[in-house]
Amino acid sequence: MTKLTATVQFVFVLMACCTHVVICSPSANYTDMLSLLDFKKGISLDPQQALRSWNVSTRFCSWEGAMCSVKNPGHVTSLNLTNQGLVGQISPSLGNLTFLKILVLSANSFSGEIPMSLGRLHRLQILSLTNNTLQGQIPALANCSNLTGLYLGWNQLTGQIPVNFPSRLQELELQANNLTGTIPASLANTTKLQRFSCAKNNIEGSIPNELANLLGLQALMVGLNKLSGQFPQAILNLSNLVSLSISFCNFSGVIPSSVGTSLPNLQLFEIGDNIFHGHIPSSLTNASELNDIDMSRNKFTGVVPSSIGRLSQLSWLNLEFNELQASNKQDWKFMDSLANCTELRIFSVQSNLLAGQVPNSVGNLSIQLQDLYMGINQLSGDFPSGIANLRNLIALSLLGNNFTSGLPEWLGTLNRLQRLLLFSNFFTGPIPSSFSNLSQLVDLYLDWNQLNGYMPPNLGKLQMLEVLSISSNNLHGSIPKEIFAIPTIAKISLSFNNLHGPLHADIGNAKQLIYLQISSNNLSRELPSSLGNCESLEHIDLSQNSFSGSIPASFGNISSIKMLNLSHNNLTGSIPASLGNLQILEDLDLSFNNLRGEVPTKGIFKNATAVLIDSNQGLCGGPLDLHLLACPIMHSDSSKHKLSVLLKVVIPLVIVLLLVVVISVFLFQRRKQKTKAISLPSFGREFPKISYGDLARATHGFATSYLIGQGRYGSVYQGKLFQDEKLVAIKVFKLGTRGAKKSFIAECNALRNVRHRNLVHILTACSSIDANGNDFKALIYEFMPRGDLHNLLYSIQDSEGPSYFIPLAQRLSILVDVSEALAYLHHNHQGTIIHSHVGDFGLARFKFDTATSFVDSSSTSSIALRGTIGYIAPECAADGQLSTATDVYSFGVILLEIFIRRSPTDDMFKDGMSIAKLAEINLPNNVLQIIDPQLLQELDHSEVDNGTQILQSVLSIGLCCTKTSPNERINMQEVAAKLHEIQEAYLRGN
Template sequence: MEAQGLTGEIPPCISNLSSLARIHLPNNGLSGGLTFTADVARLRYLNLSFNAISGEIPQGLGRLPNLSSLDLTSNNLHGRIPPLLGSSSALESVGLADNYLTGEIPLFLANASSLRYLSLKNNSLYGSIPAALFNSSTIREIYLRKNNLSGAIPPVTMFPSRITNLDLTTNSLSGGIPPSLANLSSLTALLAAQNQLQGSIPDFSKLSALQFLDLSYNNLSGAVNPSIYNMSSISFLGLANNNLEGMMPPDIGNTLPNIQVLMMSNNHFVGEIPKSLANASNMQFLYLANNSLRGVIPSFGLMTDLQVVMLYSNQLEAGDWAFLSSLKNCSNLLKLHFGENNLRGDMPSSVADLPKTLTSLALPSNYISGTIPLEIGNLSSMSLLYLDNNLLTGSIPHTLGQLNNLVVLSLSQNKFSGEIPQSIGNLNQLAELYLSENQPSGRIPTTLARCQQLLALNLSSNALTGSISGDMFVKLNQLSWLLDLSNNQFISSIPLEFGSLINLASLNISHNKLTGRIPSTLGSCVRLESLRVGGNLLEGSISQSLANLRGTKVLDFSENNLSVGGIFADRDKVFVQGNPHLCTNVPMDELTVCSASASKRKHKLIIPMLAVFSSIVLLSSILGLYFLIVNVLLKRKGKSNEHIDHSYMELKKLTYSDVSKATNKFSAGNIVGSGHFGTVYRGILDTEATMVAVKVFKLDQYGALDSFMAECKALKNIRHRNLVKVITACSTYDPMGSEFKALVFEYMANGSLESRLHTKFDRCGDLSLGERISIAFDIASALEYLHNQCIPPVVHCDLKPSNVLFNNDNVACVCGFGLARSIREYSSGTQSISRSMAGQGGLLGTCSW
């Protein structure tokens, strides 16, 4: 039976076709469950891959005596693999990858006498790998990647073995690499990355056919066995993210003539990069970052297929910069990253000779001096340019305006002078512009208003003058991460037009010469988390409209001429209980007096660290005014970099290595939830020791990539203290070169409302009336924000106890935007349409972590 274009459920009559020997129906739209009995005993070949079949695998499939090939790859199957599968001597090929199968690998399957091909990858299988699977006289290909398998890798005792491909990537395997694997003489691919393997790398000199070896993201230690560097057949060598040490052999480029991918980043390698590496003419991806390599970077001239070079975070030197000019022949070059090294001297004009295919050039945190060559404008495909934290001087070249594809431009912490060129306005794809801590003067170029895709703009700590143009920021209304104009010499008043930045998370205009009042329009910036206007000449009272800033965490009005009033005028409506760090220099009930050192500051003003304004909860005639939610932070004073909110710049730049390390290499023990399009892990970001929840998307599932893109688009502008915070997104590649997408959320440490209402959370099984009111108030605040303050409004559509989580302060936060819809009204005002914001599959499904 063969057909294409089928949809709907599989008809039950298939299981009654006693004469049927072959069912070949892949890549259709078949759904429903499977039912097979002994009536189809003649069935030999079953292929229903890439459908939408659900339910469990029928136990009857394990009793079909003639079944030789079974392929149910990429369906929605769950449950355990039938324990009798493999009991038939006819079974040769089993494909059950990309489902939701659980349980252990059945012993019958591991012992199948005729099995040649087994693919169980991307499921949720657990337990140890049966030793019999590695000691079969027939099996050739074993694919177990992306499961929850644990224990040691079994030793190989069957010789000669026929195994050619062994993929154990992304499990929780521990212990050492068995030396007996070195006896698999037919092996062409050994992939065991992203596990918890320890110890040293065995002698693999007998693996003369090996082409792919990936041991990245483990805990391997010691020097690399010399046999690794003498395997002439190797094209992919992955040793990244371990604790390996030693030096690269001087003849590595000659002993690995077929190498295409060399990944040795994030280890402890020392010494120089061998000059012979230049002879590896097939090289495409070179990763040696974050080691202790020194010496001059060698030539890349013979590597004409080179695409990516990552050498950042070492102690490498530029010499005469010949390595840069040698790259001009690499016609497929895409990414170069030489940041955080000891590169010195003037930036050479040869940077302009780099191939026009180049999309990313990163040279930050070096000692590069001189000016940026005007010819840099020839790199027309450039999307990312990082030259920050160097010693560059002169003016910012106007030719940067020719880089029409530029998305990120980072020139901060140099010595640029002169005016910012008007040509910067030609960069209509620009999303991030960082020019802080330089010496440019003059006004902000008016053409910057044309960069309408800007999400982050940092011009702080310069010598910019003039007034801040309100008209410009009306057009830059996509700013959502950061606007920092602090520590300049801007005059006049704060533009009323700042109120149009309704998506902005952080606004810093402190330490200028701004006068007048704080405009009431700032109350329209409802997503502000940080507002700093300190160190100016502002006067008057704080506007009542700022009470609309319900998600604000940091407010700094210090060092101005402000008077106490506005939202603080009516003491009877201001509640400040529960804020032990809040103090005042003006006598005020329920607030402590600030310390003497604080009281001596210039203006002796109360630092009104506004949190969340009071709100009234009416339950019945018995309950009246209940309580107020307050969120306050202390004022800050100091150097300019102390006033810059870096969270929107640093946390968002996560690498695959960062995410892997945060989740203990995607350990099964860190899993706190799983859905159709992703798995949620608990983790800790080393950058700030922050506990987070990481949703890793299953990009091999159809629709997962669309879901990731939709969620990013939908969630980038949603911020409220009663919504689970999206910290950042990670879009990169894994060590195998496959796409990797993840979203990082604030971790909710105190469980879900579902657990508190039931027996799972014993201590909250008897919530008091006050606690219930507080939770209801938090949820109502989140919904009021979504319905009335988001543009367009958002309807959650899936509000339930499991989608309400509690943070460290026991504040209830809503999550689970999988069914959320945005509402857009027609001009008539009488009709509306809705559209999905997060795509099918949702943000986290049920978020109960």
């Protein structure tokens, strides 16, 4: 019996060994297998079943992603599970795989922290955890003495870069995390380092000089951080450097003249988006292997080196948004030289100071050139003919220049074009019919030119077109229905043309349409109900046309719409209740129509600030906040007798009484001249009609003695108009000046719905013909008898007239009024207006929340730099980019000027000194040393105790407005609120 039992036991053991070889094998390593199984437990999702083979029925050395040592069977040396979609956390048990040399878990969705236990793997050579969502700090890995490659980029790691790394480390990639602190100088101890990247983090400080010891370093990628200081001198010692990227930081100063000589092996040179200035070093062409150069968005001046053509392998040259110049043949030699760069694919000199005609040598650029950006310069003349040779162009930008002549038909031969950006020029003539050959075109921007003729119906052949933007031209005819059949069309902008006829019902076929802007044309007839089929629409502006009929109820089907403007048309009927069902509608303008009936009460109609329904005399009811009269109550049959009495007795009596009142008023007013009212579409309210002759008589033939001011686009005269000889200011536009007509349109557009007590009031406008038969346009404003603020402020220096002193209380009042006006323009108007003169809207820019792939020219009045020297914000002076923050800066300068009484262009403001700098260095202790002496005399003779504190507070606001960075400036609502508080404090103390 004992022998039998022993035999049975042996058989069971033998069966176990046959079934589970891994468990019973005397060479098996339990630790590695159990560690892998524990790692598997940490996986919560395995969509590709990558770990399906990980079970005890299979030898673990053959599991997916695992490899074992040949010399030491049963020990895992490599674990590679790249791009398997794994979700979970990395188990600390991997630290038990003591023979592990390679651990690659990249491109998954691992979260949590990197286990500190990995620091025990002294045989580890490669650790790659790139492209996950790992958090926490980088663990200490100094004991991983054989580590040569550490790849932790594209995660969410925090903390600082560790001070110590293994001395054998050759590649260290930490990019795209949330790391802080500085680049440790001890990194120089990793003497074998060949590649270091910490780009796209929040690292501060400078590049340590100690890195000059990394003589084997080939790639230094530290851009997109908060690094600062001069160009790092340590870099010049790294003669083996192949790739250098320090873009999107705060580096400043000049680029060392020897940069190309010191770094002869450079292939990539990225220093864009910093604050470098000076000339582009000609030595850069000594780095003959260069193929990528990005020096964009700095402050480089001078000309592009004519030796640039020595870089025969150059494929990408980006010099945009600098202050580079070219005005003669010598300056343009760089273009001739670039013909030697036969690999050039991308070339941009956009937003510089290049002037004159583009040389024909542009046609000698590489036949491989795909992107050519020359917009926002001062280029002029005909369309550059040499571009016809660049048959592989994908993107062409000449926007924001002064080109004239027509658009050439040969543009249609560039059949690989995907983006064509020609807006804000002076191109004339028709749109070439050859554009229909651009079968790959995605974006077509032709806004703000002088194009005329019809829109070619064959544009409908552009089956990949997404953006069709031709606003602010002179197009006429109807909108071709063919463009609505383009399956990809997402944006149509045709505003400010002379288009007429109906909006075709085929627009309902544009299923991908997001943005429809066709305002300020002569379109008529009924709105197509098929527009309700465009369920992707977010922005519809059909205002300033002659549409009639009712608003289709189908508009309530456009569930994605955020903005709907149907104002200034001839629409009738009631407002569809379905509009109240639009959940994300934020802006609804139905004003200046002939709508009648009850206003809906749901949805957007609950928000009175989001709905404009003015000048629809027949509307009633609706939410109380709309302040409409109640709708009449329908009477029952039992009240017919009362209704009959009302109709037969009461109403006739009321009519008689009204007639008596009207006749009395008429007799009282008979001495006054009647003026026929017209509805100006740019303003939307009734204005007296004024002729050219009226204005000529009011100004004695526009005599110079009546001239009170001049600007780029017009002259301002003083005159007397109307029966009561009211004193007015007459702004006459110089239509012969390029851009004057656009300025007139912009000013009309700005004044259309602007209402504020502190804004100069428009009285009327004149669009007529002068005595010589030429076009004549003028705007008539209220006349400000004391002139502008500048005259008041400095009139004490005028020896020919009486001096005028502005007391402290009045200066505060002026600032409060102006701040309220700007706050209104920025925050309380239908579209944000970016502006720097509260009484002149010719330089105004409208800013809407409109998503565009490049620049939405239809939303601005001008793309060129506007402003006055001394008042312009730094970012505006650098690249012409306007924002509400640029207005805040200008307001801050004016505030300081009012209290210091020194012009920002005063001779003392040079060599880095400005009016803002003067205030900064004297606040708070020496504020009385810079204040207008007249104010000091006023404070000396008053009983105000808090005068000095008031001055300090006001100047502090000026400094908050004139911060160098736009993001650090306060907004105008905050400014207005703070100035109100200061004004009240002053009045209480007085």
